[in-house]
Amino acid sequence: MSGNGEPVTIEKSGVPYVQLSGISKYFAGIRALENVNFACELGSTHAILGENGAGKSTLIKIMSGVLQPSAGEMRVAGRPVHFRSPSDAADAGIVCIFQELSLLPDLSVADNISISDPPRRFGLIDGRAQRRRAEELLARIRCEDVDPRALVRDLSLSRRQMVEIAKALGKRPKVLILDEATSALTSRDVETVYELLDTLQDEGVANLFISHRMHEVDKLCDTLSVFRNGGHVETFKKAERSPSEIVRMMIGRDVEAQFPPKPEPVARPAHLSIANVKWENRLKGVNLNVGKGEIVGLGGLDGQGQKELLLALFGVLRGVEGTVRAGEVTGIPGSPDVAKGGKARIALVPEDRKTEGLMLPMSIADNLIAASYDKVSNGPVIDPAKERAAVAEGIQKLQIKIGSARDPVATLSGGNQQKVVIAKWLMTDPEIILLNDPTRGIDVGTKQEIYKLMRDLADEGRAILFYSTDYAELIGCCDRIAVMYDGAILTELTGEAISEEAIVAASLNIDTGAAA
């Protein structure tokens, strides 16, 4: 913004660039952070680990000026600071890439990248300089394919996230905070971001990294800080603690197996059978069977038609060709209303819980009941007693941590919000469950609960089709994995054949012999 906002450059001297002492934050009397002391140095990549509600989000919101601390002091480059807004923090060199995207969908990519400080001529925004700047920044993260003039709303989630990163880079950060910034990215983009973080670290930037993917943390970070329950547990160098010790620190209890055991592979008659399904140029003849009691994973690189397949099965897409049989029902449903009802009983846990999964301002109870009013109504009248019972059952079944079921669902943490989405669909008693990346951006503990739940649901005889961008998750959960490539399923992996190598090879359509 202002010309004199250039941050003071501090040489790597062991003096922390950002230092928080005694920081506390309360929301209406409820503690989010308590007496936190935390520091980060330039030229390092620092991971912040913790479960949902551990206080990670509050911490970075305070550091990036979104929230003001209730007590305590923050120093940047040795001087006390009081950020009143995100732009104050950006002036001090602290830039955050938020998990909830901060892009403006109706504006172009170039507009978005330069939104807070566009190049100007005669006081007006210089469109050409702005486009050039966008091109340079996008090139730095190997996104030359993104047209700076395209509207952000027309980009895929992964591309949007990359634009978000380009936008942050444009602010020339001293401290770059990444809040689950890789969770929506394709594998290729993830690699690019890893390289970028290495480069930035060498250039003397402090990367603060929040992730629920341990292998990512292990690969990238040199320092780790664990938070639990609003407090800072410990900060240590990477090799000083074993992964199981770290997990124990995070959740305060021992964790056995990360994934529930799989049953022996058996041949199952198809309950959901998909034959030669085509849509636009995104699905090019998909063939797949899912049996009762089976979890089938959809793998492959992002954008190979996995999301479209799930949407097609749920009746969201128009003009789908091919044959779909769900139990005794044949035909592609014409709308989600048709898909969830009747004899087909399909449920879809959608990709974006904030817009497609939940009505954020409405209460937890209203959200839970939203898909199954028919079960709690007598004709057109909702029976309050039945509704209450159904809501209580949903909350209990998924162990959703709530204050009151009348609170807006927006007040819940990410993991609990996702549980509300899943509980909403389980209330419809579905035969077929479609999951679109249900563990994106949620904590390890909740992830494990969801894995366990998926296996339980399969054991009850439901057919589950599960799309995930996390290969470890697919390998750990699925009885069978169908890898999609360019709108079709080229490879199916079963039992012993399931391995990370095989999935990667199939995703890239490379014939290694083993994956054939």
Add this chain to the structure above:
Amino acid sequence: MTLLRQNRAFVGALAMLAVLYLVYNIMHPRGFSTAVLVQNANEAVAIAFVAMAQTLPVLLGGLDLSVGAVMTLAACVASELVNGSPAEILLGMFATLAVGAAFGFMNGIIIVYGRLQPIIATLATGAVAIGLALFIRPKPGGDVDGDLNWALTNSLWDFVDTYGFFDPDAAWFQPISWIPVPLILLFGMAAIVWVPFKKSVTGRTVYAIGSAEGAAYMSGLPIDRARIAAFTLGGFLAACGGLYLAIQTSSGNADVMQAGAYTLNSIAAVVLGGTSLLGGAGGAIGSLVGALILRVISFYFRIVSIDPLLQPLIEGLVLLAAVSLGAIRTLRVKNRLELFR
């Protein structure tokens, strides 16, 4: 190509206007004449300015129900002040526009710091504006400079002739001397006010707020300032409409019904011009075109004999058909989720 695709609604509106006006001139008993063009332009200026004024709150994702009233207030102020010596006339015009801008600024302050919804805040302030207008001009009338009226409501030739700037019959002037002054005022104001505004950080912020307010805040944009600026500019543009109306009619009239009709028509013009009522996409030039479309539709009633009692009914149906054209796009959407975005 990208630009054409992103401005599909605007291009569609422009095409609709061209076709409607062409057919109108073909059907006109006397064919195309500059006299008809001048008259048509005169009748379109006020609503076009008010539609441009309405665009700003709509881009923010709201509605301004006071634009018609601010226009009326400005017309009444102008009917008192725009007369006398050339200096007094200029000062009067300046004062009229300042009143509109000040009223818009007040709207912005109330909405930002009173934390009110624009639609309800401006419903109230619109009534205040009409009240002030009635106070200034309890009965229709007033006195606006006659030369000014003549010069601004005719062709460029008459403008030059009235003030004797140079010989209006000069050979170099002939190719442009037929252009109606009202159209020059309208497009000139759009070019010197709207275009720079859209390219400023404040203007960009207005689009950002309508697109995703949370993201705009997180990007550190000046949200409050942009809101206030948008309403101030809206008040200014509405006052431009009022000033022109006063000059055109040589009088002011605190007509409550007329103010309401202008407000509602401005919303229709904004939609016709391709601005999303959800905010974030569109622009004032589109609304200007939308207003011209609305006016051209009403011109048809002069050359086609229709029972005047049926006129509102037919106007309503035509408007419905016109806005439906904008929705045709959604028939092609293959992913139904996109309909909700």
